[in-house]
Amino acid sequence: MSTALEINNARFNQEAIDWDSNKKHVESVAKAFEAITRLVPAFQDGTSKNLDVLEIGCGTGLLSFLLAPHVRSLVGVDTSDGMISAFNAKVGALPDDYTVNLAAVNVLVQEADDVHVQGAAAALASRRGESGHDTPYRFDLVVSHLTLHHIPSMPGIFSTLLQCLRPGGWIALTDYEDFGPEAIAFHPEDKRPGVERHGIKKDEVLEIIDGTGFNKVRVEEAFVLRKEVEAEDGKPAREMDFPFIICLAVRT
Template structure:
């Protein structure tokens, strides 16, 4: 993720959760993930890595269903917001299986991933059963490098599952107002391109399909700042498995 992205997300961290579009997209993504994941008894054994976790909306939604969640983001403001949530829930003993890590993750053996949130023990070279990422891919300059890192973070048989809006043509650009284009590397993700990226990173059983569609207000004119028309944005879910 670029410096421009980090600056933008640090500035928006405190108000991030108040955006209804952010909340809705996360809710729909969470539903799409659960519909494709194993039954509850198996899922409860999963250690999950959430890359580009933001304020932890998806991480905290997944936490009750899995063994642990390691939530990683490069923006200090986003991680601070998540840590605040984790601190607030400490008295109720909820979310004890979630840890927040501020990092621009490039190495699967990064020592910051070594701590197990469920036990607070450290295991160098720790690997995950599932890597998730939501609304992050369109901010990443080098997608092949990101998916190689994801592949390296998985245990044999582990899965990657990521969601982002689709590049369905010129109207996809309207997903972001012109004033919020800092750090936007592409206007959605291309089905064929992302399939190739996953396969070249070493993933098998690759699937790229529509997960859900979401209505979103867009600017009446680019740069006007006036929101009016509604556009239906398709979201893709991209999956793959690391071989044994």
């Protein structure tokens, strides 16, 4: 029997090629980018160019490529090799004079010292002229969009993310909210295997983040995505509004 991770990887490997041509993917990422840059102080106080960012579930890089011009570096991780290939093809197509400050690795991150993440962070640091680094790389900001609902252990991922941050570092994670039984309609039936939870419950995630040891924890509605859902259970195909939340917290 396939694990949820194998099911997800098979699905996302297949979807990677056309991912960026889905207007709803592009729209939801643009809204996530707007929320992150509105709510993470460094984007408001002019210091965002000092940020080293880690993105969990970067996919083809829709959010990564929006963030990269505003930050110092961005390392994306994703468990689907198809998504990482699509990301790398886009990096390869950047103009020669573009300062490449982003990279992606195909890995399931379970510890802050993950060798692939460390390698990517080191490569970006050496590209900007830094030599040597005697402690493991840590990040100033961790972002993630539409990925938390795929991750089996929420306490597990938040504990890893806390370790990935420098003191003073932020998390800013966006995903759709579990606002009740209707949230299941976000995914059509054929995409539900491999989905760990049908959205994120605000109170539940707040308690988990708090319990992990983060400070200044805020979980709030960030935006709404209207999208078409399939006919199901006697209800016709229709448009539905899906609220998205942003999880914000700081490592002190």
